[in-house]
Amino acid sequence: MSGKAGASSSNSTNPTNPIGQAIPRASVRRLVTGRGRYTDDMTFARMVHAVFVRSPFAHARILSIDTGEAARAPGVVRVVTGAEVAEVCKPFQVRHAGFPALKVTPQHVLAVDKASWQGEAVAAVVAESRAEAEDAAELVMIEWGELPAVADADAALAPDAPLVHQELGTNEALALTVDGGDVDGAFADADVVVEEEFRFARHTGVTLEPRCIIADYDPSTHALAVHQSHQAPHEMADVYARHLGFPGHNVRVVAPDVGGAFGLKLQPYADEIATCALSMLLGRPVKYTADRLESFVTDIHARGHHVKARMAVSADGDILGLEVDDVYGIGAYSQFPRTSVFEGVHVLRMSGVAYKHTNYRARVRVAYQNKALSGHYRGVGMPIANTVTERLVDMATTELGLDPVAFRRRNYVPSEAYPHTAPTGFSFEYMSLGECLDKLEELVDIPALRAERDSLRADGVYRGIGIATFTETTAISPEYYGKAEIRVAAQESCVVRLEPSGHVRCLIGMTDQGQGTATGIAQVVAATLGVPVDDVEVISGDSAATPYGAGAFASRGAAIGGEVALQASRALKENILAVAAAILQEEPAALDLSDGRIVAAAGGTARMELAEIADIGHFRQNILPPDVQPQFTVARHHVPRALPHLSGNGIQLSYLEVDPGLGAVKLLRHAVVHDCGTVINPLLVHEQIRGGAVQGIGSALYEESVYNNEGQMLNASLADYLVPMAAEIPDIEIADVITPTRSSELGAKGVGEAGVTGASPAILNAINDAIGPLGGRLAEIPATPERILRALGVV
Amino acid sequence: MDDTIEITLTVNGETVTRRTSPRQHLVDFLRGELGLTGSHVGCEHGVCGACTIRLDGRAVRGCLTLAVQADGARVETIEGLTESSEISDLQRLFVERNAAQCGYCTPGMLLTAAELVAAGQAMPRAAIRDFMSGNYCRCTGYQAIIDAIEHVLEARFGAPAKEEG
Amino acid sequence: MKPYPFKYVRAEGLAAVFQQFEEHGDDAQVLAGGQSLMPVLNMRLSAPRVLVDINRIEELRGIALDGGEVRIGALTRHREVLESEVVRTHLPLLAEAMPHVAHVAVRNRGTLGGSLALADPAAEMPACAVALGATLVLRSAAGERTVAAEDFYQGLYETERRPDEVLTEARYPIAGPGYHGAFQEFARRQGDFAVVGVAARGRVESGVLSELRLVYFGCEGHARLARQTALAAEAGGRPYTPQVFAALKDALAEELDPMENMHGSRATKLHMAQTLTGRALQALLARAGGAVHG
Structure with missing residues (x-):
């Protein structure tokens, strides 16, 4: 994707420092006029369409496949089975050096002997049109031998459970434990122990644009060109090269405009790699666009945890210890290449980390089940950790009759304690917990809200207030995937070049699916170089044209992408000033760049237009001294090494009303205070928080992948799977606390996952606050009317 | 059985004649046959609103109308509304408020909002949210979209009458 | 997600529709607004051979x-x-x-x-x-x-x-004077199909409720007229206190048999129907100008 980032109006640009300015994204101008260009918008000469025949069963042996009739259907170009595709494509083999005990089995891109979840692709039909391919797909005759399926994760771990993968001998993929401090002692000493059993429904990302890929294999050069709706084109190019047998430089992956991603478009999908294989078999472009029904059963799912947890508390309100036991169902395979276990790792390592207690024990059991794969979706396990913690905190304050605000403040890791290592094993550079709570109290008049709640209760109106501190890890270092020996980069790379016109192009590995990363990076480049933001174009999303980067995940766009852009821009500035110094016969140190001009470093007097330098450097080098070689293209890499990850944190507040007659929840107010370090662009930062919070609200109130015991997803349509719409969502109030990380010059820490990470605990606490006076208690999300009425004991 | 049928319709003010398969829905026709890729396909069962277009002056789901049904009809898409400048204020406000992230829902949102604007009166914020509730946006959290529409309604028609209740 | 192939016939009048019925019998499907039919066709849940479009029949x-x-x-x-x-x-x-x-x-x-x-x-x-x-x-x-x-x-x-x-x-x-209606629906989101709903209409004269019709949707297999519950409401006597409405719960539990679905068990839907019945009747009486006592 390429787009010129910059202001649409002149009022917002401060020429001296664009960082911190609310600059609209120039690329939105394309999007509002129908000029967006998404993968499915593209067609290529001789392009054909792939459709996959998918297993109707959650677990079944493929006894035979007859493709004869399908192959003869109108428009059909080719029908292939798993065995045929396996000849050109290696199966996924997940491996994580940090978890050698992780039990895995190879995953074929099209099932070969048996299908392990409803929706797994088992054959592919390629035809002249999507409709014809669908017609023919129904003619592929498969004889199935149904096998017993196991859908529920707890059931999967039972001794007599049917096995998802016979060869593993167990459904337990991995068990992780932490035991720090004296947990037994803490619980023995506790005045109060609060205990809860939580259920977090499985849900999914529901990007509005379904997954889409066009693979174009050219046999004459043995090269593969792919256009794909994806967050990580470089990583995909690497996967395709290694799995399909290409030299690395013969694969190019371009991600054009991407219609929502959220982690859902971070991984290789079996059907996408199969599409590449189909193009190789046919030697022509093949398009595959998931339709909405298959999206629900093939897109990555997330959550799906059953947690038992308890907290030990003293009578005067100190948290003494925490114990967490989680069962997490990951579906039929561990997602390649990252594995699916990070949701569990985050439950293990992020529970209770905001608080200064030292006694912590946790266990996470990761279970295979005959369901769609679960893995990396926005927040990755952190909403679970935060919900468990914050719910127990509220239960403790209720039990002890303490103020939930004061209780939190009392127990937070104090600001002088950093750097802090939590008893979970994770370390934190800094968390502005108290500052965020102070800011929340400025943003929302909590005592007034309580008074309103209490007075309405007298009229039979049940409102609740819930607050939830949240903590997040962002912008991870090679300590994660590097140490795991998984080919996921921690670095970002950037080329900044001065164009002959005096404008600037920035080519970066980082990608942008609408978050506004490109605009933020343009602001960083502009600020560092001293040029107007409008003069900077950021180009990303092309594995061949941009330097290697891991793309968008773990809230790393501004933190790592921004930092590398800063470093590259600084280097380019030095080079520009060196040329300017030669022309002006000054020392480089005596010059500076400001608003697109060379100025005197002292006093700021304009000396020369940058455009003039660019012109000389590109076309009139004859006027330069012979030893001056203008270096107007600069490349830099940046790998975060100082810390294993950055630490974001914040607090959210929900105010809502429960209708006990219907079990309905109406969210009335929602507020978020967040610390993402340096705020490059508050317009975009706040928009990220809002969008994330609404996804978290969705998970708390609406979203659930409902499966029956046979592993059939029962609500796999957009009519039945409920996402939040405009009428369900209130305006979301936002405030920032800014504590830049010291591990980078830019100081940005990441914002993509903040909203989703803290919304569900705030809502669950508010619901419990509302139904508590009616004797209700709820520890399951989404908080559907059915569950609320059950919690109230009326049904 | 799937013989194509010739249809003639006006698309964004231009008369076009094409042959189409009866089973092709209107948004596939616009995208595939006419290259009007501003209208998007999100669910093909009428829920998400990404395919919202204008048929004979009214916003409809492009996936729930067949192309053959548009024979003789007047169809407008985001490309046409852009060219006519009918919603240039809405578009400008969407940019200023960052009322689009990935942009996939945006043309459908704008077509729905255009109907609201065409109704010719200001509306309270909650009513705008209700009106827009048939268009799914996964990215923004909706607030910026509502802000943009509210601003345009107020600029065109003044402040809304005070909300009841 | 494209429909099965079908033949498309645009009917300019009802005679043309009947002719298609005559020719194709059950294989012919009428296409009106299409807002429910088209999703079904797109999802290939139905495969009519002929689609008879009646949209042009003025x-x-x-x-x-x-x-x-x-x-x-x-x-x-x-x-x-x-x-x-x-x-x-x-x-x-x-x-x-x-x-x-x-x-x-x-x-x-x-x-x-x-x-x-x-x-x-x-x-x-x-x-x-x-x-x-x-x-x-x-x-x-x-x-x-x-x-x-x-x-x-x-x-x-x-x-x-x-x-x-x-x-x-x-x-x-068109009802004469004294008739009032009330509509109560609970849906998970604005514009969704009802989880449970009730359409109520009745006559109120001198504060007395009669000719009440309570029709429930989202409950049984079709819109369900609950006659016994309506009679119980009418017989509840004046004033129509919350206690009277509470008494209706038993009548409704006796009469209505909601189907379980993703949004609620039978018990949950019955509870919702009971809640909505009370609210509908209060609204109906309020419109009739009668105060709801209690």
């Missing part, structure tokens, strides 16, 4: 005040019903229900007749038709017949309409 459109009734043509779009002054004045219950029907783009295209004929158990229009005592007009090559809405709905997506008939019109009697 005689099926329009809202007319005709003596003591309001006649609404089957092809009248939901939006036209929503915006109709005649409906607002004479059929306020319908006007109250209409904003719950889907969203603007669907209302612009979806038709009253389509909704009535499809008989979705969670749809608003069939319940309103039963509550208002509407008569549905069915036409075939053999002629025209009328069926009372409460007799029209037979089971889950089952109606009195024969495969060779087209539902052409709904006729709603």
Whole structure:
């Protein structure tokens, strides 16, 4: 994707420092006029369409496949089975050096002997049109031998459970434990122990644009060109090269405009790699666009945890210890290449980390089940950790009759304690917990809200207030995937070049699916170089044209992408000033760049237009001294090494009303205070928080992948799977606390996952606050009317 | 059985004649046959609103109308509304408020909002949210979209009458 | 997600529709607004060989005040019903229900007749038709017949309409003074199909409730007229206190047998129906000018 980032109006640009300015994204101008260009918008000469025949069963042996009739259907170009595709494509083999005990089995891109979840692709039909391919797909005759399926994760771990993968001998993929401090002692000493059993429904990302890929294999050069709706084109190019047998430089992956991603478009999908294989078999472009029904059963799912947890508390309100036991169902395979276990790792390592207690024990059991794969979706396990913690905190304050605000403040890791290592094993550079709570109290008049709640209760109106501190890890270092020996980069790379016109192009590995990363990076480049933001174009999303980067995940766009852009821009500035110094016969140190001009470093007097330098450097080098070689293209890499990850944190507040007659929840107010370090662009930062919070609200109130015991997803349509719409969502109030990380010059820490990470605990606490006076208690999300009425004991 | 049928319709003010398969829905026709890729396909069962277009002056789901049904009809898409400048204020406000992230829902949102604007009166914020509730946006959290529409309604028609209740 | 192939026939008049029925029998499917049919076709849940498009049959459109009734043509779009002054004045219950029907783009295209004929158990229009005592007009090559809405709905997506008939019109009697309606629906989100809903209509004279019709949707296989519960409400006596409404819960539990679905168990839906019944009756009485005591 390429787009010129910059202001649409002149009022917002401060020429001296664009960082911190609310600059609209120039690329939105394309999007509002129908000029967006998404993968499915593209067609290529001789392009054909792939459709996959998918297993109707959650677990079944493929006894035979007859493709004869399908192959003869109108428009059909080719029908292939798993065995045929396996000849050109290696199966996924997940491996994580940090978890050698992780039990895995190879995953074929099209099932070969048996299908392990409803929706797994088992054959592919390629035809002249999507409709014809669908017609023919129904003619592929498969004889199935149904096998017993196991859908529920707890059931999967039972001794007599049917096995998802016979060869593993167990459904337990991995068990992780932490035991720090004296947990037994803490619980023995506790005045109060609060205990809860939580259920977090499985849900999914529901990007509005379904997954889409066009693979174009050219046999004459043995090269593969792919256009794909994806967050990580470089990583995909690497996967395709290694799995399909290409030299690395013969694969190019371009991600054009991407219609929502959220982690859902971070991984290789079996059907996408199969599409590449189909193009190789046919030697022509093949398009595959998931339709909405298959999206629900093939897109990555997330959550799906059953947690038992308890907290030990003293009578005067100190948290003494925490114990967490989680069962997490990951579906039929561990997602390649990252594995699916990070949701569990985050439950293990992020529970209770905001608080200064030292006694912590946790266990996470990761279970295979005959369901769609679960893995990396926005927040990755952190909403679970935060919900468990914050719910127990509220239960403790209720039990002890303490103020939930004061209780939190009392127990937070104090600001002088950093750097802090939590008893979970994770370390934190800094968390502005108290500052965020102070800011929340400025943003929302909590005592007034309580008074309103209490007075309405007298009229039979049940409102609740819930607050939830949240903590997040962002912008991870090679300590994660590097140490795991998984080919996921921690670095970002950037080329900044001065164009002959005096404008600037920035080519970066980082990608942008609408978050506004490109605009933020343009602001960083502009600020560092001293040029107007409008003069900077950021180009990303092309594995061949941009330097290697891991793309968008773990809230790393501004933190790592921004930092590398800063470093590259600084280097380019030095080079520009060196040329300017030669022309002006000054020392480089005596010059500076400001608003697109060379100025005197002292006093700021304009000396020369940058455009003039660019012109000389590109076309009139004859006027330069012979030893001056203008270096107007600069490349830099940046790998975060100082810390294993950055630490974001914040607090959210929900105010809502429960209708006990219907079990309905109406969210009335929602507020978020967040610390993402340096705020490059508050317009975009706040928009990220809002969008994330609404996804978290969705998970708390609406979203659930409902499966029956046979592993059939029962609500796999957009009519039945409920996402939040405009009428369900209130305006979301936002405030920032800014504590830049010291591990980078830019100081940005990441914002993509903040909203989703803290919304569900705030809502669950508010619901419990509302139904508590009616004797209700709820520890399951989404908080559907059915569950609320059950919690109230009326049904 | 799937013989194509010739249809003639006006698309964004231009008369076009094409042959189409009866089973092709209107948004596939616009995208595939006419290259009007501003209208998007999100669910093909009428829920998400990404395919919202204008048929004979009214916003409809492009996936729930067949192309053959548009024979003789007047169809407008985001490309046409852009060219006519009918919603240039809405578009400008969407940019200023960052009322689009990935942009996939945006043309459908704008077509729905255009109907609201065409109704010719200001509306309270909650009513705008209700009106827009048939268009799914996964990215923004909706607030910026509502802000943009509210601003345009107020600029065109003044402040809304005070909300009841 | 593309439909199976089908033949498309645009009918310019009802005669052409009947001719297609004659030729293709059950293989012919009428296409009205398409807002329910098209998703079914796109998902390949249905495979009609012939689609008979009735959208150009002008005689099926329009809202007319005709003596003591309001006649609404089957092809009248939901939006036209929503915006109709005649409906607002004479059929306020319908006007109250209409904003719950889907969203603007669907209302612009979806038709009253389509909704009535499809008989979705969670749809608003069939319940309103039963509550208002509407008569549905069915036409075939053999002629025209009328069926009372409460007799029209037979089971889950089952109606009195024969495969060779087209539902052409709904006729709603205009109630005299003293009749009031109330509509209560609970949906998970704005515009969704109801989890549970009730359309209520009754007469209130000197604070006494009579001729009450309570019609539940989203509960049983079709819009369900709950006569015993209505009688219990009427017999509850004056004033209609919350205790009277509470007593209705037992009557409703006796009479209504909600189907479990993703949004609720039988017990949950019954609880919701009980809640909504109380709210509907309070609203109805409030509109009649009678205070609800308690």
